[in-house]
Amino acid sequence: MTPVALTSLAAIPSPSQSVWHLGPVPIRAYALCIVLGIVAACAITEIRMRRRGAPEWAVLDIAVWAVPFGIIGARIYHVITSPDAYFGPGGHPMGAFQIWNGGLGIWGAVAGGAVGAWIACRRMGIPLAFVADALAPGLPLAQGLGRWGNWFNNELFGRQTSLPWGLKIYEWDPARGAAKTDFAGNPVVQSGLYHPTFLYESLWCLGVAILVWQLDRRYRFGRGRAFALYVMAYTVGRFWVEAMRSDDAHQILGMRVNNWMSIIVFVGALIYFLRVRGPQERLVVAESGEITVVPADGTAADPAVSDAPVPAGADGAAKAAAADGAAKAEAADGAADVELADAGAPGKTTPAAPATAGEAQPSKQ
Numbered sequence: 001m002t003p004v005a006l007t008s009l010a011a012i013p014s015p016s017q018s019v020w021h022l023g024p025v026p027i028r029a030y031a032l033c034i035v036l037g038i039v040a041a042c043a044i045t046e047i048r049m050r051r052r053g054a055p056e057w058a059v060l061d062i063a064v065w066a067v068p069f070g071i072i073g074a075r076i077y078h079v080i081t082s083p084d085a086y087f088g089p090g091g092h093p094m095g096a097f098q099i100w101n102g103g104l105g106i107w108g109a110v111a112g113g114a115v116g117a118w119i120a121c122r123r124m125g126i127p128l129a130f131v132a133d134a135l136a137p138g139l140p141l142a143q144g145l146g147r148w149g150n151w152f153n154n155e156l157f158g159r160q161t162s163l164p165w166g167l168k169i170y171e172w173d174p175a176r177g178a179a180k181t182d183f184a185g186n187p188v189v190q191s192g193l194y195h196p197t198f199l200y201e202s203l204w205c206l207g208v209a210i211l212v213w214q215l216d217r218r219y220r221f222g223r224g225r226a227f228a229l230y231v232m233a234y235t236v237g238r239f240w241v242e243a244m245r246s247d248d249a250h251q252i253l254g255m256r257v258n259n260w261m262s263i264i265v266f267v268g269a270l271i272y273f274l275r276v277r278g279p280q281e282r283l284v285v286a287e288s289g290e291i292t293v294v295p296a297d298g299t300a301a302d303p304a305v306s307d308a309p310v311p312a313g314a315d316g317a318a319k320a321a322a323a324d325g326a327a328k329a330e331a332a333d334g335a336a337d338v339e340l341a342d343a344g345a346p347g348k349t350t351p352a353a354p355a356t357a358g359e360a361q362p363s364k365q
Contacts, residue, residue: 010164012196016187018152019177028100028177033149037142038067044138045131052134052296053283054126061124062131065116073112077105081250081257101174102153106143106238107261110231125291129224130281136226137213140234144205150198154179158195158244166193195244204237220296223278231269235262 018029046059079086079096082103086096095101114128121128150156154172170179171188179187211233216226239262249256279295286292 010166011193012165012167012199014154014168014170015152016170016179017177018154026100026177029152030102030149031100033152034104034146037145038063040145041135041138041142044141045135048134048137049131052130052281053285054130054134055283055285055289055291058124058126062117062120065120066113067116069116069119070109070113071099071104073115074104074106074109075099076112077108078103081105082248084248101177102150102155104146105258107258107265110139126283127281127293129222129227130283130293132224132227133216133221133280136216136230137209140205140208140212140230143234144202144209147198147202147205151196153177156198156245156247158197158200159246160192161195162193163195165196165199167196167199169194194246197241197245200244201237201241204241205234208233208237220280222280222296223276225273225276228269228273228276232266232273235266235269238262239266 015029020027042059042063046057049058050056075096083091085091086093114132117131118128121131153174154170157167157169160166169190171190172178173180182188208230212226212230215221215229221229239259242256242258242262245256249258251257252260279297281293282296284292284294
């Protein structure tokens, strides 16, 4: 068997159809991939928020605002950075509203989604940074799932390649959501094979999700630093994947606009990650439904940590929660000391008598 035949057998196929009709209702694969990504991100964020004290299903109250704003922002960014298809010679202005044909920019999605999430967080009394850190592993997973919509649409592939995992691409008819056909009704295949950049980015996003999840478990990032880590990791991958793409794009100084955006956003996230400090936060929900933000490590609350309005009496509640946690820890530590002393543990001495007035007592470390 010739090398050409082997390459052909190993090629990644592309779907010849991305739209199916359930009666008069079109079912679009691109939309399904986006929705699947949103559901996955919401599920992960909900689990992480609950573990940090948030009320059940708080993520849905946030998603109601963040998702529409994110989709609108993503489309606006795409149209601004790729205007020729809509407003250039032979362009179709109404196509700017046809998001089912593809074209959602991640930077617009993050910016728009952040605005929507900020509105929801202000209404609920939850810090935006708290939600961003909970979302940090889920968002790249959502992006990775959404990239498969590009595969269904036969779009955003890379340059031609002779690698065994080259992607087979059809001549595409966006109006029908299907491949163009010849006189015999067979899908028309473009010559050659192409880099499957959708797959590269999807796998990279999965790696970013795992990276952020594991590092956040170890270092317990707070104040949006887990989200900044996600941004840095994603932009590194987006830079090299974007450089491989062959679709038309505006360039500045010989480099694609999205590559410049990757550099700018990476630098911004790095500065934020290095300059911002603060403990991971938890939410304390009173019986009345009032939400108080406290550090997850049980230390005294710092009003500067939260970017949400602090309810009346929240400062006292935070201090009480912190004091209660410290008292419980001290009691547990003292109980353990007594048990070890009773058991005759080697090296364990009997607690000294309380110091008299004016004598300094050593602090417990």
